[in-house]
Amino acid sequence: MSTQAISYEKVSPKNLPQFEAIASGHRACQGCAEMLAQRLVLKAAGPDVIVANATGCMEVTTTPYPQTAWKVPWMHVAFENASAVGSGIEAARKALFAKGRLAKNDTKIIVMGGDGGTADIGFQSLSGALERGHDFTYVCYDNEAYMNTGIQRSSATPPGAWTTTSPLGRNVELAGPPIRMSEMLATLEGAGFVARVAVNNIKNLMKAKKALKRAFEYQTKGLGFGFVEVLSACPTNWKMSPQEANQRVGNEMISYFPLGVFKDAAKGA
């Protein structure tokens, strides 16, 4: 892995790109922070991007055939294997580029899933892809449970949190403590850039975009695997108004899942 420095770009609401990869009219709930985060991810990536999406709300709400909200190439295969699909896409693009059948090889490849699709059922394929060193950026939208199937606990459900399968609240003595994905992945040698961000206020939103841009730089420069965990409110299933849900991210979620850059290998951090 190279240790060349990467230049930071100043991000503010003023220079947020106009580009929208996802058309309005999608079916996400009002106040869905995951959709907000996803829009931001795609703004940071720009139109030269390919998305591999794990099963979840983002897939169901954006692609009710024959409609699609996606203005960029997008693929969904299954729940647990988005990282393997991304591995195939990345390998094939590299093969095409080497053969001269692609003019350039810096198209961003984003693999994304929820906290269940990342920390539970999708962890094996994520671990394999990270270990093999595929150049794509993984984005995990963490809203603390399986929201698409109706609020079941995942390994990212924090202590005490109510879900339909932890009806008394997650009891750490019985169910064990949650997994902190970013902290864990940062310990792996193949991980280049690992960050946890949130989209609960403008300040965090701008930090999130900065982290995403940096992750994409890792990918396009081949500096190591990029992983960005985005804490996202789910007002519908948290049984809160969007405002309350966002406040909860700030008041409760971030204290358990602290924001920050956990690894920035090329910076020598």
Added chain:
Amino acid sequence: MRQVLEGSHAISEAVRLARVQVTAGYPITPQTHIIEAISEHFADGTMTGRFIPVESEHSSMAAVVGAATTGVRTFTATSSHGLALMHEILFIASSVRMPIVMLVANRAVSAPINIWADHSDIMPERDTGWVQIFAENGQEVYDLTLMAFKIAEDKRVLLPTMVNMDGFTLSHVIEPVVMLDQAEVDGLLPPFEAARMLDPEKPHTIGPFGDGTVYTEVKMAQDAALAAAAGVFDEVTAEFAQKFGNQYQAIETYQCDDAETIIISMGSVGETARSAVDEMRAGGQKVGQLSIRLWRPFPLARFKEAVAGAQNLAILDRHLIPGCQGGPIGLEARSAFYQDQNGPCIFDFVAGLGGRELSRATFKEIVRQAATGEPQKNNHTFLDVRLS
């Protein structure tokens, strides 16, 4: 050029000559020699592109689906539990219409754990929407692997295609195979042009959510494409025969024209069955043999035509459907003749499980039992079972 090599290496040579761009692989006996050899091809530069040493077969299938969507020719291989682990994604590969080619070295499924040949891995995957072809020897494995790309990628088909070969019996046996050169294979297989691509210049949404208002229509279109694969199989095998001489049929027959009893099997035992037929014919018995080469789409009319006139069908199934009426070929044959007044008597024998030997004596025995005309209890009989 004739080369002496094991079945697995005949496949890796075919994959190299097919100019496959992305291969994903995970070790499982008896398939492993294929991906080992392909890894070497990538390492020594005789194959270009990428080999993805995935962390499981589930990811193997997912990776080739992703790669195929990007517009490259893809290949993977597996056996037994590896195929079972892919199960979920096999449906998706055929539903998103990716022309992946996969080699399955057929092996028993646990428990007890058993690494030897039978068809209990492939038969549970029968309904996944793939084109499914069976080979009987090393030459067939080689030829059919090459043809599989052409069938899968045909615009009328665009479906993943699997070539089945019996584990060890074919994968590990060293035999002479007539190999083609690069120019010959290039003449058969033009560069792969994907119908749809994950391309930022021309974005597509692939693998969307489809509710009850569209799901049936998607499945119908898929079924029509799979049915069309039968005609494409005939075209491709005819072109192959014309170019290289080797003839392949969806239903292969031997001495069936005047046969009173026809032995039906799939896979490598067909050759043993034909030797048994020769011996029985020498003894004056009117016996024929039929191999189902194209299992899916099932060539129903061709099958019925091939066995027309026979009094008995003696079917050898290397898979048991538990709690049912025997094996999958038995069910298929009974269903084919259900409403025919003058259909043959059908006898289904479950044998050759987990590598249990199938000899000429086995085939003579099933012909003998069929000739008695005695109905089978629950429509099937286990053969060669040791009860003490």
